Amino acid sequence: MLVSLLISTYNWKEALSLCLYSAFAQTVKPAEILIADDGSREDTRQLIDEMRAKTDIPIVHVWHEDKGFRKTIILNKTLLKASYPYIIQIDGDIILEKHFIADHLELAEKGYFVCGSRVLLGRNSTSRLLKGMERYPAFFNHNLGFILNAFRFRPLRKYLATRYAKDSMWRIRGCNMAYWKDDIMKVNGYNEDLEMWGQEDVEVSYRLVHSGIQKKQLKMGGVEFHLYHKFASRANLPYHEQVLHKVIEEQIAWCENGIIKDKR
Numbered sequence: 001m002l003v004s005l006l007i008s009t010y011n012w013k014e015a016l017s018l019c020l021y022s023a024f025a026q027t028v029k030p031a032e033i034l035i036a037d038d039g040s041r042e043d044t045r046q047l048i049d050e051m052r053a054k055t056d057i058p059i060v061h062v063w064h065e066d067k068g069f070r071k072t073i074i075l076n077k078t079l080l081k082a083s084y085p086y087i088i089q090i091d092g093d094i095i096l097e098k099h100f101i102a103d104h105l106e107l108a109e110k111g112y113f114v115c116g117s118r119v120l121l122g123r124n125s126t127s128r129l130l131k132g133m134e135r136y137p138a139f140f141n142h143n144l145g146f147i148l149n150a151f152r153f154r155p156l157r158k159y160l161a162t163r164y165a166k167d168s169m170w171r172i173r174g175c176n177m178a179y180w181k182d183d184i185m186k187v188n189g190y191n192e193d194l195e196m197w198g199q200e201d202v203e204v205s206y207r208l209v210h211s212g213i214q215k216k217q218l219k220m221g222g223v224e225f226h227l228y229h230k231f232a233s234r235a236n237l238p239y240h241e242q243v244l245h246k247v248i249e250e251q252i253a254w255c256e257n258g259i260i261k262d263k264r
Contacts, residue, residue, distance in 0.1 A: 001105060002084040004181075005030035008071055008174075009092030010038040013047040014130050015227050020051045020059075022096040030088070030101060032058045036078035039066025069233070072190035072200050076259045079189055082181050091175040094118070095129070095137065095225040099152060103221030104178050106154075107161050112214050113183065113205070116176035116222035117149040126228035137225045150223055157220040164217040174201030176224055183213050188258030193243060196236035203244045211253040 005023055009016050016035075023033060035048060040063070048061050062078040064070070079087070088104050090096070107114050121129075121137055128134045187207040194200045209215060246252065 001086055001108060002031035003028075003101060003105070004032050004034055004082040004084045004087045005101070006034045006036060006075070006078060006082070006087050006089040007092050007094075008036045008038065008075060008089075009040060009044065010069075010071075011040045011044065012093060012229070013040070013044045015093040015229075016044065017047060017051070018095050018129060018227070019090070019092050020055075022094075022098075022100075024055050024057065025098050026096065026101045027098055028102040028105060029057060031084050032060060032082075034078050034081055035059065035061045035092070036071075036074045037061060037063040038069065038071055038074045039064060069196045070192075071197075072192045072194050076189040076192065079181070079184060079259065085181055086178065087181055087184070088178040089174060089176075090224065091226075093227040093229060094175055095227070097150075097152070097223035097225075100222055100224060103152065103157065103223075104218065106157065106221070107216050107218055108178065109216070110180065111212075112216045113179040113208050114177060114216045114218050114222075115172045115205070116178075116218035116224070118173055118176055118224050118226045119149045120226050121228050123228045129227065149219075150225075151220055152223060153220040157218070160219045161216045162214075164219050166215075166217075172202050172205045175226065176218070176222060177201065177205075179208065179213075183208060183211070185259065187211050187253050188255050188260055190258060191243065191255040192257045193255070194236075194240050196240075197231075197234055198237040199240040199244050203240070203247055206244070206247050207253045207255065210247075210251045 052059050060081050064074055190200055190204055
């Protein structure tokens with residue numbers, strides 16, 4: 001199955017470089033790479049041009065002007081560029097284990113979207129990777145709270161897919177999720193009212209469920225490593241949570257301020 005790998009980024013070309021190299025090294029390669037760029041400087045565009053020369057995978061760079069944290073907007077713009085029916089979404093500060101896409105595709109099924117886990121790397125491990133001192137995160141350097149997320153085991157992966165955290169959306173991470181393009185369009189994509197950081201991935205997941213799409217949890221596979229960085233501002237989080245609670249209580253599926261701006 002042909003896959004669009006959707007990567008969001010903002011002004012961290014060194015991390016994006018590691019992310020792209022890990023995408024190039026996949027046992028099952030994406031049919032295209034979409035980069036949703038929330039207003040990065042010119043050096044990110046230059047890096048992407050350099051990386052294009054190192055792969056035969058088409059790389060589509062979608063950029064808009066930097067007017068603050070507007071991830072939902074750039075994600076929606078980039079989703080419209082996706083050429084393939086299945087989209088795997090990550091962030092540009094992620095390093096993928098080489099079976100990441102293959103593991104996701106094991107769980108790909110009509111009527112479902114998929115949520116994965118991550119391994120949070122520490123400051124020192126991240127520094128070594130960015131300096132080229134390590135090519136891959138050393139296993140025993142992982143935080144003990146995340147070490148189980150670094151394991152792959154197919155029988156458990158299949159067993160847990162529809163059983164682990166079956167009724168919970170709070171484990172969802174936009175840096176490791178997958179969905180059918182038709183499904184994300186059916187709920188009108190991401191809610192662009194959610195500016196700044198927080199809950200945009202959980203909110204869209206609830207709307208997918210309310211539209212009739214079920215959730216699978218990718219455990220014991222789909223391994224990814226999240227480079228250390230400072231937290232983004234959470235100044236708008238109370239409003240985001242207010243929007244989320246309304247979506248949950250009223251079982252809302254369609255957001256008005258999404259990909260399509262005209263009301264249905």
